[in-house]
Amino acid sequence: MSPVQAIPSDVESLVLELQAHPVNTNEFFKTFKSKKLRPQQLRAFVQHYHYFCFHFVKVLEGLLYHTPIHEVEMRTELAKTLYSELGSGSPDRVHIRQLERFASVIGLLQQDLECTVPIPEVTTYLATLRRLYLDSGHLTALGAALAVETTAASEFEYFVPGLEQYEQFQPGELEFFTLHLAEEQRHGNWLVEAVRKTARSEDDLQQVAAGARETADAWLEFWAGMYRMIFDANPADAVD
Numbered sequence: 001m002s003p004v005q006a007i008p009s010d011v012e013s014l015v016l017e018l019q020a021h022p023v024n025t026n027e028f029f030k031t032f033k034s035k036k037l038r039p040q041q042l043r044a045f046v047q048h049y050h051y052f053c054f055h056f057v058k059v060l061e062g063l064l065y066h067t068p069i070h071e072v073e074m075r076t077e078l079a080k081t082l083y084s085e086l087g088s089g090s091p092d093r094v095h096i097r098q099l100e101r102f103a104s105v106i107g108l109l110q111q112d113l114e115c116t117v118p119i120p121e122v123t124t125y126l127a128t129l130r131r132l133y134l135d136s137g138h139l140t141a142l143g144a145a146l147a148v149e150t151t152a153a154s155e156f157e158y159f160v161p162g163l164e165q166y167e168q169f170q171p172g173e174l175e176f177f178t179l180h181l182a183e184e185q186r187h188g189n190w191l192v193e194a195v196r197k198t199a200r201s202e203d204d205l206q207q208v209a210a211g212a213r214e215t216a217d218a219w220l221e222f223w224a225g226m227y228r229m230i231f232d233a234n235p236a237d238a239v240d
């Protein structure tokens with residue numbers, strides 16, 4: 001990533017910086033795309049990923065509540081993102097339910113998901129997001145949300161072709177993953193709009209950038225932990 005203290009000239013250059021962050025091409029993504037996981041590995045991945053996705057939406061609800069009352073544009077864009085996560089008004093289309101349908105296809109029961117004890121990297125990442133979203137000021141939080149939604153687009157570009165290698169899945173069973181290919185792009189655009197309308201000075205943008213950079217770095221640690229847990233190896237030792 002470019003120098004940690006650099007001030008982006010505008011939100012577009014911050015987005016480009018986030019898109020160039022190593023988390024977008026991390027070893028877990030590359031391995032997931034290039035080889036099939038054993039059934040037990042796939043179930044372990046989905047359990048921990050589900051734990052994150054399930055709790056993340058609640059943190060997003062918290063951010064919306066903590067956003068200052070006068071920041072109407074930021075609240076509007078966050079509300080759109082939250083509404084989308086919660087199925088745009090349709091309980092059947094709530095994203096976590098879509099992931100749970102995939103979990104059941106690979107043999108995970110609801111009870112298995114409820115009993116997940118997350119790996120430390122998942123817990124740490126959620127704690128980082130809670131601190132940034134709820135306790136760090138709305139501009140830092142906004143940057144964190146921008147980073148979450150901008151970098152989220154990448155994982156699906158690896159997960160979808162990765163899962164298409166498994167002959168056993170019907171296309172409809174991958175809906176959680178295929179839907180997010182376009183969905184995360186939309187979320188990212190909404191957050192860009194929120195930054196544009198909320199960060200009104202260079203200092204504001206600096207605070208947004210600080211939250212964004214910390215989040216992207218923390219997200220990379222999340223995936224490094226996932227790699228270690230699933231592949232029982234260090235991502236730094238992976239051979240491309």
Ligand SMILES: [Fe+2]
Pocket residue numbers: 085095180
């Ligand atoms: Fe989602």
